[in-house]
Amino acid sequence: MNTPAPSDGVVEAREAVELDPSRPPLLTVKDLRMHFPIHSSGVIRRTIGHVKAVDGVSFELRAGNSLGLVGESGCGKSTTGRLITRLYEPTTGSIDFDGTDLAPLTKKQLTPFRRDVQMIFQDPYSSLNPRHTVGAIVGTPLEVHNMVPKDKVLSRVQELLEIVGLNPEHYNRYPNEFSGGQRQRIGIARALAMQPKLMVADEPVSALDVSIQAQVINLLQDLQKEFDIAFLFIAHDLAIVRHFCPEIAVMYLGKIVEIGDRDSIYNSSHHPYTQALLSAAPDLRQASTGRRVERIRLEGDVPSPINPPSGCHFRTRCPIAKDICSKVEPPLLQIGERHKVACHFAGETGNVPETPVTSRLLGVDEFGAPDPGASPAEVPGDGPGYADTWLDLKNNSLGRA
C-alpha cells in the first residue's frame, strides 16, 4: 500500500472521496439520546436535571463510506461517537450495527462487536500508555482477541507498523520517542489490528501540526480503500472533513441540523448554522462556489444543553429567527435527494423564504400557532437515511429520485 512518508513535510490532501450509495447500510442510528443525569450534592443524591448532550440523532452510514460529524465544541459530537462505540450506554434510541442493535446490549454481549467498531482518539499523547512499547500497544489487543497465534504477534505488529507508514523495527520503542503524527499512526495501527468494519475517528488530526494533518488523512483514506472500513469522522470544522467525507452531518446542541452529500453541504447549504460555519472558512466556500461570501458572525457561545432554548435550539444565535422558531421545533426535513435540513426558513444564503417552509407540514400558522384548517403530513425523510421523495423547496412540490 502506498502510505505517505511520516516525515514532517507538507503533503497535499488527495482528491475527495466519492460516496457509494449502492453499498448496504452498516450503521443505522435512530433517535439516539444521551441525557447525562445531574445529581444534587449531599448524602441523598437526587437527580435534579439532565445534560442533553445528544438529543434525538438519526443517520445511516453505508459499508466502506464515511460520514463527517461537524459542529462547535459542546454540540455532542464526541458523545455520539462514544455511544456508537458503546463507551456510553444510550438513554434511548437504537444503534443498528450490521443487523444487531448495540444499544441495549450488556458489556458481555458487546464483546463480539468490540473488534468490529474501533475508535481513534484526538490526542495521540494521552491515548497511548507511555510505559508500554509500541509492540505492546499494538500487540496486546491482537493477543487478547486471539487475532493471530501467539508466535505470530510480533510479525503482525511489524506488518501493521509498516502499513501505517512506520518503521517496523521500531516496535520496541516508547511513544515519547515518536512525533505527534507518528503517535497518531500508532493509534491507527492499534485500531487496525482488530480489522474493524467501522472506525469512529474523534478529531483524529486536530492535535497535529497543520503540515502533517493531510498525511494522516491520506493514510486513513488509503486504509479505508484497502480494508473497506466505514468511517464516522468527527471534526469541529468543515474544512477538515471536505476531502475525506462525501457525506456530512452538522450538529448543534445535541441535534443534527443539516445532513447531506458534499455538494449539498458545501455548495447549497440551507441552514444558517452551516452557512455560518462555512463563512468562517471563506477560502473553503469561495473555492467550491467561486463566489465571495459575506462573513456570518455567530454571536455568543453554544447555550447550555441542560436547558436548551425552546423550539429551534439555534434560534438564540440565528440571524433569521422569527416567532415560530421559539415555539415549534423544526423537523429534519428532506429537501433533496441526499439533503436534509432542520430550519423553518431553510434557504440558501441571501435567499431566505418569507414564510416558514415547514408550517403546512406541521399544521401550524406562520407564527407557530396551531392552524385548525391545516392537515399535518408526514415529514419527508423522517428517520435515518434518505427517502425516495422529498419536499422540493424551489417549486414547493414533491421531488422524486
Ligand SMILES: Nc1ncnc2c1ncn2[C@@H]1O[C@H](COP(=O)(O)OP(=O)(O)OP(=O)(O)O)[C@@H](O)[C@H]1O
Ligand atoms: N460524562 C458527561 N457528563 C455530563 N455531561 C457531559 C459528559 N460528557 C459530555 N458532557 C456534556 O455534553 C455536551 C456535549 O459534549 P461533547 O463532548 O459530546 O461535545 P463535542 O461536540 O464533542 O465537543 P468537543 O469538541 O469540545 O469535544 C457538553 O455540554 C458536555 O459538557
